[in-house]
Amino acid sequence: MKYAFALGRHPTLSVAELVRAIPNITLESAENGICVGSCSELAPGFINKLGGTIKVIAIDKEIESLGEIDAALMRKLIPPREGRIIFGISIYGQVPGVERRRIYIEGLELKKAIKSEGRRARYVVSQDTQLSSVVIAKNKLIEEGAEFVIIKEKGRILIGHTIAIQEFEAYGERDFDRPGRSARRGMLPPKLAQMMVNIAGGDKSKTLLDPFCGSGTVLGEALLMGYTDVVGADISAEAVSDTKAYLEWIEKAHPEFHGRWRVFVSDARTINKLLPPESVGAIVAEPFLGPPQNGRETPEQLKHIMNDELVPLYRDAIAALSKLLAPRGAAVFSFPVFNRNKGPIFTPVSLVANALIPAPLVPSEYQNFGLPATSSGGALYERPDQFVGREIILLKKV
Template sequence: MPKFLILFGNTTLLSKLEFEATYPNCSLEQLDEHLFMFESEATLASEMIEVLGGTVKLFEVIKELDSDIKDTTLVEEIVALLLSQSEEPYFTFTQIGKGQHSISNADIKDLIKENGKKARYFSSNPSESALLSHKSKATELLAFNQIEDGKLLLAQIRGVQDIDDWTNRDRSKPYADRKKGMLPPKVARMMVNIALGLWQQKNTAKPLLYDPFCGTGTVLLEAGMRKLDVYGSDIDQQAVFGTRDNLEWFKKEYEINISSKVFYMDASHINPEEFTSKIDLLVTEPFLGKQTPKDIELANVFKGLEKMYLGSFKSFSNVLNNGAIVAIVFPRVQTDKRIYSLDSLIDKLKAKGYNLLVDPVIYAREGARVARQICLFSFDRQI
């Protein structure tokens, strides 16, 4: 079976959790901080880059060479591979991990020229190479030296995250509210995928997803990309109107036919009559408090947030199916003196039927005062 290398984004733990929930039959082997290896049928691997939110690039292992291979021999192997695929290669070569060889793109180009062929190369800068590999016929080769196994893995790009498409959904939708702490689309997709994957491991029917703090509809749009029918609600009437507009735009833009309903609702007083059936997946980011709270305010802020979250969880139980999966963001703030979080709420929730499935995963943008703590629960109805 073919071997693949997968390069995860900055929050490796969340990306790994997403992969394992979505593809439970693929076993990951960690090679480096963000790089993992797995075996898979090629058809399954080809869809991964479209499905996963936390995966940047996907490579297929083309050759396994000796880890102590000479630089000149490695260049010859790379050139032979490139020329077997193109008369005029457009490429970049990158290395990850320890034991890297002293090889540059210029060295590879020079040998191609010696073979009487033309070649161009582009920057191995992650963002630039991702963009070029996706948009053009450019190819990227990756080498990882498994020194302990005596192997050097030479892999070729097979998929790159479509930066333009993610940007389109994030910035082209008609309604946005930049003043609120908006959930990044890739994080929303990861949360949807994790919840969906965990649910599918025990169920075969198509699940129904609900976001009770829908905001601008980011979670609902990413669920729509997975062809899920969705419900959304918000206590802000403008958010309700805006999310409806965004969903209509989304359905036309992507030609995706899903059922959706968005309505005004306080998450702590959810009316079951708004739903045609119980909910299987609840994926949401509630209000996390001020984006830049002062230290002196934090104790009261988190006291108020705990009350709001607890009230919402009590209300969720009125519409959740037994065995439903909840993926929810908790706020977390670290000061010089202490950490403020809602960890104490987790034990209280267990008594109400919400069982924590894995340790919370922290997602924090650089410079952000409030970090996101992503929590996953299964709901078991209390008799």
């Protein structure tokens, strides 16, 4: 089956996640926020396992020219159903305004055609060229009609229909309505935690460890993704208790997941004394990022925090963690990027990685997509309102 994945705001991370979450996928392209690939059939609920994909689109047809898109073609592509039909159209890629206008008018023709069949029809339009997940969900486009998706790439044009959208409300709940929230400590957005867990990949029956677990976001996402044994540790007893409250909340809300979990107080630099060597399949963590910043720190102050506080912590923690990681195991870290708008200060990955080897997030066969990468092969995850950016790094044990 050919699918297109509408990617979130960090396409490198989204693609890095896709190739590992769908092991049999072959990607063809990733441009204009859309990644196209072929794999065996995906259940619509699969999207809940992808933090970096907003829509999954089943590709119906490759067409020669935009002129082929008309009411008759779209009518054929609406999955068979009784009753009223609600539809909308999204366009990805560089499509001239005159063609957009014509496609919009074909939508009006489609509405007329459906009505002429004696059925009710609704055409959902928006100011934007692409309908948002909220619009698609609120108008029940997937259940009661179709969101047609037109994808104009450099070398081809595809048309398909959306089969699943990201459950934005569920992520919002896990981000904001959860126990154990701590803005002061800094928390990973659940979507990012999910992408990191996917990028670490590996066997879900092996132990996944977050040695800087904070409020437990990574561990919660790993349980929801089917990991059967997750372990968290933090130097702070308060964080450990917040994580426990969060994981109990997750367990209660999702009794269908049966993963075991353990959380305890430990300094990541000595955690190898508490767990057996090579007993962990994957490590996913956002380590301590330094004291909270207000944007007025000088580059010298920031370099001091990075080089004298964080680098020794990361280096010693990764030395301990690499002993716990099983051979061919992966560790995914979210490292801080300071001063990101005025000359970024990155974490010196090669100085902290010890025996682990930095690996590119996007596998070599897809490097030609030209997705942005950092010099360590990682990718940035940034929000405009934050002083400290994140660099997501994959390290492997050989």
